[in-house]
Amino acid sequence: MKPRRRVYLILILLNATACHLQPPDPASIPIDPVAAQGVRVTRRFETYDVFGTTLADLRRELIVKAVPTHRGRHAAVSYWDIRWRYGSSRVSASGCGPIGVEVLLDLTVKAPRWPDSTRSDVDESVRAEWARFRNALLTHEASHANLAFREAVQLAAALRRLRTQGCPFLNAEAQRLVKQSIAAIRIRNDEYDRATNHGRTEGAVLGRSQELRPAPDTLGTGLPVVRSQ
Secondary structure: OOOEEEEEEEOOOOOOOOOOOOOOOHHHOOOOOOOOOOEEEEEEEEEEEOOOOOHHHHHHHHHHHOEEEOOEEEOEEEEEEEEEEOOEEEEEOOEEEEEOOEEEEEEEEEEEEOHHHHOOOOOHHHHHHHHHHHHHHHHHHHHHHHHHHHHHHHHHHHHHHOOEOOHHHHHHHHHHHHHHHHHHHHHHHHHHHHHHOOOHHHOOOOOOOOOOOOOOOOOOOOOOEEOOO
16 A cells, blocks of 8 residues: 655744753653554654753754754654555455555654763753753654554554445555544644643753753744655
């Protein structure tokens, strides 16, 4: 089946913040442990490096090195790619249906990494704030992954139930269901970012000073865009 790919851009505002937490292991960004028959998930984590020893340094680096997209630059970007396939079809009294349905969900997160965090001249308060910020950032990204995952589970179930009047119509009807799922993921991600102000209410903001806060359009809008292939 022709893959349907979507890119979700996460706008991370670089200003006020709060408590101190440790960041999760990027290799183990969680998804909901739902019994997902017929769903295969692949997770990838990519990083780009930011350097410096102060919060001001890090904010400058994030503004300069934020991930470029055709809708602006973003501190973190989440990608999801959803496809489906089946082994064969079978005709029954209820119609033609797919056998061996599998939904393939690829999740990729790209986020900043701070190699200078181990330098002896870095203040502990800066380390703690970066850890807190990165934890909140990755938690926000994981929530986006969960939204795509839950929809993939529902898509797999809908495809298993699918029946058409004839097998020649099977692929077209399945593609209609896939497009519905893609639209649903985009809507749910939009709603989630509106509810959290793109992660800001969850703490995905760095530093207490507003002195280096970029203009609203410096890092883009955080809205979803489409990449097709």
